[in-house]
Amino acid sequence: MSFTANWSYPTVIKFGVGRISELAQHCQATGMKRPLLVTDKALAALPITAQALDVLDAAGLGRAVFSEVDPNPTEANMNTGLDAYRAGGHDGVVAFGGGSALDLGKMIALMVDQPVGVWELEDIGDWWTRANADTIAPIIAVPTTAGTGSEVGRAGVLTDSATHRKKIIFHPRLMPAVTICDPALTVGMPAFITAGTGMDALAHCLEAYCSPHYHPMSQGIALEGMRLVFENLPRVYAAPDDLEGRANMMSAAAMGAVAFQKGLGAIHALSHPIGAVYNTHHGTTNAVVMPMVLDFNRAEIEDRIARASAYIGINGGFDGFLTRIMDLRATLSIPENLSALGVERARLDELTDMALLDPSCGGNPVEMTRENTRALFDACM
Secondary structure, X not given: OOOOEEEOOOOEEEEOOOHHHHHHHHXXXXXXXXXXXXXXXXXXXXXXXXXXXXXXXXXXXXXXXXXXXXXXXXXXXXXXXXXXXXXXXXXXXXXXXXXXXXXXXXXXXXXXXXOOOHHHHEOOOOHHHHOOHHHOOOEEEEEOOOOOOHHHOOEEEEEEOOOOEEEEEEOHHHOOXXXXXXXXXXXXXXXXXXXXXXXXXXXXXXXXXXXXXXXXXXXXXXXXHHHHHHXXXXXXXXXXXXXXXXXXXXXXXXXXXXXXXXXXXXXXXXXXXHHHHHOOOHHHHHHHHHHHHHHHHHHHHHHHHHHHHHHHOOOOHHHHHHHHHHHHHHHOOOOOOOHHHOOOHHHHHHHHHHHHHOHHHHHOOOOOOHHHHHHHHHHHO
C-alpha cells in the first residue's frame, strides 16, 4: 500500500515520506517571502530542522528560526517570538515540531497585529470575533511527532504564567493553510516522546469517542483512530524506523484532533493543570491518568467501550479494554501514577480547582464535581 496522498480534510494535507521537500512551494503559494520557522529548543539543533531550512533557503526564503519554545509554552514565549517575527520583517509562520511548537507558531501568527490581548481570544463563546482576521499571518504546519494533531486544528494551547492555567485560544483562521505530514520526520523521536505523543493521540480519540455530545462523524473517526494507535504504537516504539507504522500513527494523531471537536473529558481536565504546574509532558500525563479516568466513567461508558473493543479486536469488553490500556502503558514504560510524575498530595486541592475550570470538563460522560474530581486525583496518586 502506498502511504502518499493529498487530502483536503479538514485542510490541505500533503501526506507522504519525503514531502518536506515541498515546503518552499507551499510557503510561496500562501504568499510568504520571509517565513519564520517556529520550533522548540531541542528540535532546532536536529538534522530534520536543517533539512527544512535548506529547502526554504534554496528557494530564496531564508532560514530564520525561532526556538524559544517551552514544553508548555507561555505568553512570555509568544511575546519573545513576536519580537523576533517583527524584527525579521517576516510575513508568515512555518510551525515545525510537536504540539508546543505548532501551538506557539499559531499564536505568533495570530497576535502579530491584534487590537486585543491573547487572553481576550480564549475559546469562550464568540470571543474569537474580537480578533482582526485580516492581520493573521499565513501558517504552514509541519508536525514532527504523532500526537497532538494541532496541525489540523483551529486553536492553540497557551499557559498563563501568572495563574499556571492552560487556556485554549481559538480562531478559525488558525487552521494551517497547508499541512505537510511526512512520516520520515518522526523516525528520530526519542522513545519516551514516541510513547507520550502516541498516548496523546489515543487520549484524544478515546475521550472524543466517550463524550456524550452528538457528533457521529467524530465518533467514527475516533473509533478508527483508536484502532490505529493500538496496532501501530507498540510497533514504532519497538522499531522506530518502521515507516508504515509511523504513517499510521501520524494519521491517528490528525484523526484524534479532528475527532475531539466532539469533546474531551477528565483525562485532559486533569492533565492540563498538572502540566501547567509541574511542566510534565502532556501526552505522558494523559497516559498516567487514563485508566483511572476510565474507571471513573465506567457506569456511563461501559457499553460503548465494549462496542469499541469488538471493533478493535479486544476481547473482554470494558475489562478487556482496560487491561489492554494497562498492558500498553507497561510496554511504553509509562509512569504508574501521578506520584511518579512528581505531583504532591499537598497541591491536590489546588489542582482540583484548576481542573474544574478547564473547558474539557464539559465533555466528560460523568459530571465532574469538586468532590468526585478530588477523589479522582487521589485515585491517580
